[in-house]
Amino acid sequence: MSGTARDRGRPRGFDADAVLDRAVEVFWRRGYEGASLSDLTEAMGINRPSMYAAYGNKEQLFRAAIARYAAVDMAYAGEALRQETGFAVIATFLHTNADALTRADRPPGCLSIQGGLATGSAGVAEFLAASRLAGEQALAERLRRAVAEGDLPAGTDPAGLARYVMVVSEGNAVHAAAGADRASLHRTVDIALRAVPGG
Amino acid sequence: MSGTARDRGRPRGFDADAVLDRAVEVFWRRGYEGASLSDLTEAMGINRPSMYAAYGNKEQLFRAAIARYAAVDMAYAGEALRQETGFAVIATFLHTNADALTRADRPPGCLSIQGGLATGSAGVAEFLAASRLAGEQALAERLRRAVAEGDLPAGTDPAGLARYVMVVSEGNAVHAAAGADRASLHRTVDIALRAVPGG
DNA sequence: CTATTTCTGTACCGATCGGTACGCAAGTCG
DNA sequence: CGACTTGCGTACCGATCGGTACAGAAATAG
Numbered sequence: 001m002s003g004t005a006r007d008r009g010r011p012r013g014f015d016a017d018a019v020l021d022r023a024v025e026v027f028w029r030r031g032y033e034g035a036s037l038s039d040l041t042e043a044m045g046i047n048r049p050s051m052y053a054a055y056g057n058k059e060q061l062f063r064a065a066i067a068r069y070a071a072v073d074m075a076y077a078g079e080a081l082r083q084e085t086g087f088a089v090i091a092t093f094l095h096t097n098a099d100a101l102t103r104a105d106r107p108p109g110c111l112s113i114q115g116g117l118a119t120g121s122a123g124v125a126e127f128l129a130a131s132r133l134a135g136e137q138a139l140a141e142r143l144r145r146a147v148a149e150g151d152l153p154a155g156t157d158p159a160g161l162a163r164y165v166m167v168v169s170e171g172n173a174v175h176a177a178a179g180a181d182r183a184s185l186h187r188t189v190d191i192a193l194r195a196v197p198g199g
Numbered sequence: 200m201s202g203t204a205r206d207r208g209r210p211r212g213f214d215a216d217a218v219l220d221r222a223v224e225v226f227w228r229r230g231y232e233g234a235s236l237s238d239l240t241e242a243m244g245i246n247r248p249s250m251y252a253a254y255g256n257k258e259q260l261f262r263a264a265i266a267r268y269a270a271v272d273m274a275y276a277g278e279a280l281r282q283e284t285g286f287a288v289i290a291t292f293l294h295t296n297a298d299a300l301t302r303a304d305r306p307p308g309c310l311s312i313q314g315g316l317a318t319g320s321a322g323v324a325e326f327l328a329a330s331r332l333a334g335e336q337a338l339a340e341r342l343r344r345a346v347a348e349g350d351l352p353a354g355t356d357p358a359g360l361a362r363y364v365m366v367v368s369e370g371n372a373v374h375a376a377a378g379a380d381r382a383s384l385h386r387t388v389d390i391a392l393r394a395v396p397g398g
Numbered sequence: 399c400t401a402t403t404t405c406t407g408t409a410c411c412g413a414t415c416g417g418t419a420c421g422c423a424a425g426t427c428g
Numbered sequence: 429c430g431a432c433t434t435g436c437g438t439a440c441c442g443a444t445c446g447g448t449a450c451a452g453a454a455a456t457a458g
Binding site: 208210212236237251256 | 414415416417418419423424425426427
Binding site: 114117157164169179 | 312
């Protein structure tokens with residue numbers, strides 16, 4: 001009963017998280033279908049069977065990559081939700097988002113959108129849409145509180161405003177992927193904020 | 200010299216434009232990489248060699264499909280540019296765009312974005328980005344005139360405003376592809392218009 | 399030590415990818 | 429009527445796709 005039947009056998013020769021980061025980057029640049037297993041395993045530095053043993057198959061690897069992406073590259077969103085006022089939440093989210101979309105050490109744009117809006121395997125696009133929707137709902141919840149607390153005007157529709165914010169963020173992601181620079185994204189955010197009560 | 204060496208030989212057994220419309224729909228639904236030649240030729244109702252003879256190869260077929268899409272499914276954009284004031288141009292564009300993104304007889308979203316943000320063949324994404332940019336510049340030109348004519352406030356940045364409008368439109372396209380309904384797109388547009396001088 | 403378990407690397411699987419060779423059908427020319 | 433030109437349909441090409449069988453290597457358990 002000492003070894004919990006898990007430490008037996010040959011130990012894994014790679015760090016699963018570190019290797020997953022390389023997969024994130026490949027999916028981000030090439031999309032789900034554009035990233036072949038050869039691309040992925042080469043970037044990850046492991047062989048194909050090791051990848052299958054660790055993650056199952058390509059789609060499960062992609063889902064793991066999205067989870068890792070959300071935890072690492074979208075941490076700024078959680079930060080934004082912790083701002084004190086509804087307007088500050090939105091302004092912080094959009095501006096930090098603009099920065100995240102144009103980091104020099106990462107692919108431009110957003111993995112959730114680059115990954116595959118239109119893809120042969122139906123599950124992938126729906127999975128991505130669902131994870132974006134989860135973020136939108138978290139924002140709507142925060143804005144609902146802002147209305148209740150009075151720092152957004154009574155009568156403001158929190159869900160509609162949250163959707164607007166996500167639309168701006170996703171549109172910026174499309175522009176960033178097409179090569180728009182950081183300053184122009186921030187300029188767009190400044191215009192967009194004029195539509196937000198308090199801006 | 201009667202027949203200009205073009206009417207000779209067996210005549211083509213299909214209407215090139217009608218067949219291209221079917222290709223548009225396949226690319227729209229599945230993206231550039233997700234649409235296989237088998238998918239395409241089956242939907243077009245022609246054989247592979249007929250497609251190659253008529254269009255060259257898959258990428259040229261895609262470019263032809265984009266051109267056809269711009270002429271047919273984005274005609275509303277030209278209409279919007281002909282509105283009388285800068286605000287009317289933007290409002291008309293965004294609202295007719297919301298309708299176009301959710302037509303019952305067409306795939307949801309926008310071919311230019313569904314087609315392939317991230318794709319293996321580098322040329323495709325750049326071509327799509329360039330065609331979106333052309334629309335943005337046409338809008339900027341129209342808004343520049345609106346500032347000159349005084350129906351947008353002096354000091355308004357036409358290029359920045361045009362980019363903002365395209366960002367909203369592209370963000371809405373992402374949402375439409377994920378299944379958002381027409382009403383919620385229009386609600387987003389109404390919020391977005393509050394950022395536009397005159398809204 | 400041997401037995402057992404688990405990971406690694408090679409080498410391969412059938413399916414599908416984009417693209418094409420080639421013979422036949424269907425027209426216009428003289 | 430041939431002679432010629434062009435599109436159509438079958439049947440196929442090499443390359444690459446996602447996924448795996450299998451044997452050897454590296455660890456623990458006894």
